[in-house]
Amino acid sequence: MSVAIENFVKAIYKNGKHDDNDTKPGNIAKKLGISNAAATDMAKSLANKNLINYEKYKALELTEEGEKLALKVIRKHRLWEAFLYKTLEMSLHEIHREAEFLEHETSDFLADKISEYLGNPKFDPHGDPIPNADGEITTKDNSTTLSKTKEGKSYIISRLMSDDKEFFDFCAQNGLKYGNKIFVSKQFSKNKMTQININSNTILLNEDFTKIIYVNEIQ
Amino acid sequence: MSVAIENFVKAIYKNGKHDDNDTKPGNIAKKLGISNAAATDMAKSLANKNLINYEKYKALELTEEGEKLALKVIRKHRLWEAFLYKTLEMSLHEIHREAEFLEHETSDFLADKISEYLGNPKFDPHGDPIPNADGEITTKDNSTTLSKTKEGKSYIISRLMSDDKEFFDFCAQNGLKYGNKIFVSKQFSKNKMTQININSNTILLNEDFTKIIYVNEIQ
DNA sequence: AATAATATTTAAGCATACTTAAATTTTAAT
DNA sequence: ATTAAAATTTAAGTATGCTTAAATATTATT
Ligand SMILES: [Mn+2]
Ligand SMILES: [Mn+2]
Ligand SMILES: [Mn+2]
Ligand SMILES: [Mn+2]
Numbered sequence: 001m002s003v004a005i006e007n008f009v010k011a012i013y014k015n016g017k018h019d020d021n022d023t024k025p026g027n028i029a030k031k032l033g034i035s036n037a038a039a040t041d042m043a044k045s046l047a048n049k050n051l052i053n054y055e056k057y058k059a060l061e062l063t064e065e066g067e068k069l070a071l072k073v074i075r076k077h078r079l080w081e082a083f084l085y086k087t088l089e090m091s092l093h094e095i096h097r098e099a100e101f102l103e104h105e106t107s108d109f110l111a112d113k114i115s116e117y118l119g120n121p122k123f124d125p126h127g128d129p130i131p132n133a134d135g136e137i138t139t140k141d142n143s144t145t146l147s148k149t150k151e152g153k154s155y156i157i158s159r160l161m162s163d164d165k166e167f168f169d170f171c172a173q174n175g176l177k178y179g180n181k182i183f184v185s186k187q188f189s190k191n192k193m194t195q196i197n198i199n200s201n202t203i204l205l206n207e208d209f210t211k212i213i214y215v216n217e218i219q
Numbered sequence: 220m221s222v223a224i225e226n227f228v229k230a231i232y233k234n235g236k237h238d239d240n241d242t243k244p245g246n247i248a249k250k251l252g253i254s255n256a257a258a259t260d261m262a263k264s265l266a267n268k269n270l271i272n273y274e275k276y277k278a279l280e281l282t283e284e285g286e287k288l289a290l291k292v293i294r295k296h297r298l299w300e301a302f303l304y305k306t307l308e309m310s311l312h313e314i315h316r317e318a319e320f321l322e323h324e325t326s327d328f329l330a331d332k333i334s335e336y337l338g339n340p341k342f343d344p345h346g347d348p349i350p351n352a353d354g355e356i357t358t359k360d361n362s363t364t365l366s367k368t369k370e371g372k373s374y375i376i377s378r379l380m381s382d383d384k385e386f387f388d389f390c391a392q393n394g395l396k397y398g399n400k401i402f403v404s405k406q407f408s409k410n411k412m413t414q415i416n417i418n419s420n421t422i423l424l425n426e427d428f429t430k431i432i433y434v435n436e437i438q
Numbered sequence: 439a440a441t442a443a444t445a446t447t448t449a450a451g452c453a454t455a456c457t458t459a460a461a462t463t464t465t466a467a468t
Numbered sequence: 469a470t471t472a473a474a475a476t477t478t479a480a481g482t483a484t485g486c487t488t489a490a491a492t493a494t495t496a497t498t
């Protein structure tokens with residue numbers, strides 16, 4: 001399958017996960033930076049290949065086969081991120097940028113080799129789950145966003161959901177990293193801002209960031 | 220530059236190295252598995268982009284710019300081979316197969332990271348030289364093929380020039396590896412077969428193999 | 439030097455993945 | 469329920485990178 005097709009089914013899969021964002025052609029088009037007309041064309045072509053179900057004017061739905069392909073691409077993406085992060089010590093932003101291309105030129109064989117080398121990790125360096133070779137994700141996810149946490153509790157960072165360089169730079173500078181511990185000292189004005197303590201520093205985060213940082217409460 | 224273009228200039232560069240194989244469209248076409256007509260089309264298009272000089276019915280010649288691009292692709296290819304060979308312990312055949320695709324989706328930044336990780340190696344696991352970031356190859360190559368060696372002398376393997384799985388499998392099984400030492404015990408019938416000793420085994424190689432195994436004499 | 443064989447180029451056509459502009463349908467607002 | 473706004477689809481067209489078949493030029497053979 002071509003790069004265009006792989007990016008397309010991946011975009012449908014990701015948009016489909018969060019029902020706020022839907023999978024109508026226009027949204028996929030926006031995500032991929034192509035015209036709406038191109039998205040409609042591609043939708044028809046993918047329906048022909050049995051990768052999606054397409055009904056005029058309706059949201060796009062992946063078939064089982066389509067979802068499998070999407071998960072394969074996502075698996076390769078996240079394995080690359082984990083591999084480059086570990087071996088070459090690249091930043092969260094850099095690994096994502098490279099993985100976006102490498103994901104399409106990686107044999108299943110190589111993906112498995114990388115996975116094995118890393119000890120078959122279940123999560124990538126952003127905390128995103130890595131599908132296994134059969135396209136299954138073992139997501140027992142009971143994490144919440146930082147914006148929903150309670151004052152006076154401690155949490156472990158479980159996921160940094162973004163692909164923005166500025167955000168990742170900020171995280172790196174302030175020790176906001178997958179697996180690190182933070183303490184929520186105050187929630188301001190109906191959770192529009194969150195004050196946390198980390199590494200004996202106090203930092204104040206606004207909603208833009210607290211909504212993409214996922215955490216698990218420490219019992 | 221597209222994958223098609225990168226493979227094309229790389230093929231011209233490689234065919235141009237050994238004047239037995241020339242760089243006329245037909246030979247490039249054969250190497251890439253495309254029609255002669257497609258090769259002519261591409262030649263015109265590359266001339267337009269100033270990557271080659273094209274004159275009807277003549278051999279194709281890379282411009283300085285074209286050669287730079289070819290060397291960049293070759294650099295990435297060989298860095299990938301070295302990186303995968305080291306980290307994932309893949310075979311010579313496997314690393315080549317993967318590198319053939321990865322070479323086109325690797326930023327200069329990532330290539331430099333890989334190079335640095337490996338200690339800026341000058342040769343890949345086949346013994347092929349790796350161009351540096353400026354596209355320079357430091358090839359002070361005084362190696363000869365095994366077919367030209369003399370009885371009773373010892374040599375170090377410096378290069379395995381092939382992309383054939385059977386050959387590499389044979390090499391792996393018999394300790395024929397970049398950097399390993401061999402002793403030439405006999406040359407048969409005008410060097411059509413060569414008998415060598417390696418790891419206390421005696422093996423007899425015919426010309427198909429002795430012409431793609433390069434060695435340096437041990438003084 | 440003429441002829442046959444081989445290689446290259448031209449021509450016409452196709453699939454993919456895009457574009458913009460116009461037509462149509464859906465959705466939202468009055 | 470009409471109407472206006474927004475999204476989707478259709479239509480027409482483009483660039484890339486291929487194909488096969490025919491025309492043309494080069495190279496090899498006699
Ligand atoms: Mn990513
Ligand atoms: Mn991608
Ligand atoms: Mn190789
Ligand atoms: Mn290649």
